[in-house]
Amino acid sequence: MSGEHAHSTSRDPRPLPRQILALAVPALGALVAEPAFLLADTVILGRLGVEELAGAALGITVMQTVTGLMIFLAYSTTPAVARYIGAGKTAQALASGRDGLWLAAILGVVLAVLGLLGGSALLRAMGGTGNVHAYAWDYLLWSLPGFVGILLVFAATGVLRGMQDTTTPLIVAGVGFGANIVLNVVLVHGVGLGVAGAAIGTSIAQWGMALVYLRILVPRLRAHQVGLRLHGAGLKAAFSVGWWMLLRTLSLRVAIVATVLVATDLGDDALAAHQVVFTVFSTLAFILDALAIAAQALIGKELGASRKHDARRLTRVMTLWGLGFGVITGAVIALAAPFGSGLFTPDAQVASMITAALFVVAAAQPIAGYVFVLDGVLMGAGDVRYLAVAGIVNLAVYLPVLWWIAQRGLSGSDAIVWLWIGFAVVFIGARALTLGVRAAGERWMVLGEAR
Structure with missing residues (x-):
């Protein structure tokens, strides 16, 4: 320490209320993005039929629960990055953000594998039977590829918040939400993929957002000569904070x-x-x-x-x-x-x-x-x-x-x-x-x- x-860093010359609002207002818009993704899926799938909607509801419940627990990736990355920014050490801030991104990627892969192995049984335990179970598994199965994307988005959002930027996450979330609606309408109703189409569309949108964040952050890492590779000590520190x-x-x-x-x-x-x-x-x-x-x-x-x-x-x-x-x-x-x-x-x-x-x-x-x-x-x-x-x-x-x-x-x-x-x-x-x-x-x- x-x-x-x-x-x-030097003090922000703006009055404190303006500093607060400059961060809080864009953050509010970005906060509603993930619930909006799942709400859009629900609305679009509602026109397919009762069994399809009921199955998707089970799959969405699992997704909401997991993503709700993983939101710590944003909340643990923000303060770590913000401290280094306050100390005027941008390179260390970015290195801390890189560690958070690696933790997100690893957790995303682990959760996707666990979902692949045990997701169907979990949906049965939640009461899914017959066609409802089949549709629920369709939704969850095709959501699994998006897990890494979702968690990368959480961690990258935390990095930018720590760098005192909540506007970029708002823009990325807004564009991602719009793309998600278009993809889902096309895949569900246009292509005829049904419940699976909604999950595929959402996974594509989440990965699109993740790639945009990486396109923003990777050049900054390189500009400050911060390596992109996994750093064992940094990952351990990120995991320690993330666990709590x-x-x-x-x-x-x-x-x-x-x-x-x-x-x-x-x-x-x-x-x-x-x-x-x-x-x-x-x-x-x-x-x-x-x-x-x-x-x-x-x-x-x-x-x-x-x-x-x-x-x-x-x-x-x-x-x-x-x-x-x-x-x-x-x-x-x-x-x-x-x-x-x-x-x-x-x-x-x-x-x-x-x-x-x-x-x-x-x-x-x-x-x-x-x-x-x-x-x-x-x-x-x-x-x-x-x-x-x-x-x-x-x-x-x-x-x-x-x-x-x-x-x-x-x-x-x-x-x-x-x-x-x-x-x-x-x-x-x-x-x-x-x-x-x-x-x-x-x-x-x-x-x-x-x-």
Whole structure:
């Protein structure tokens, strides 16, 4: 670790709000790209038939789960690169990015092989039978070649974010999304490849995006005389950080899945209402996550430049932004809740349950904003081990509460309200406490280009 001020970058002359927005706004657009790819597949496949759509839904669920877990490739690469950028060491920043890209490529190959060997059995275990299983396997099988491309895109996006560039990922994601729609329409309906065509189109689009990123990054690596070959020590360091980030992401996924399981146990109405409410929560989370990405990039840069005071000031400002945006999104939800629920279902009972739960979500949005930003701050600081351990602690708090809710024999609006009190207040609140305690101290503020 180096604390040399002489090698740090100069301060950005722009006002801090402009720095934040310059990173957060493009990041928001890029964030919706991966869900948009899968949504486009769903819409295009919906015209083929019920069995085709049901099979594709199973395959898409597997893809969403795996890509959701692998997003750590972006979140672990960003702070590593940002620290070196802050320290004024572009070559080392690019070398760190190269290591992240190699890790992505290796993991992509491993996941593709595992999918080839066990994907069919997994789909059967998920309930796929007959034609539905066949279509699900078609989708998953032809998605496997795209795994390396997807993970390379994640890692490359993290590299550019660390270099304080979120605009390029937005452009690449936008063009990739458009190409994906054209390819899928042609392959599914024009060529007649059906479900397999959608997966092939998406795989081609993902590889196209990956190649664009490599075309951007490889010349930079060469210009700074950074070798392209696999570097053992760098790969080990990337894997070490990535492992903790994967554990942190896995704890979030367990909480989400456990909540769905309890919603299922509470009845069909509760499950339907929960799905709608969680979709609303997840959509608004993109706004808060964009702030978190800005926090990652900016905090990593300031700590890399050994500007402790600026890092602390940035944390305060971004925390206020998180709370403020949480208030805004909460107000929007609260105003729309009485009227918007009817757009999702004609069932009056389910609509009333959605409305009740949305009020809970609205009240908890400031806490969510606080959590998302501090999560980004600590990621940007490279405090990944603490984030992983805190994730386990948060689960240990939440799961007993979730079990208690499941045992109460609730129904109707009471069921969904208590479920969302558990998730939005207890679980998100536990995250707020563990993150807030850490951010209030200084152990995470390690200065210099490497943590």
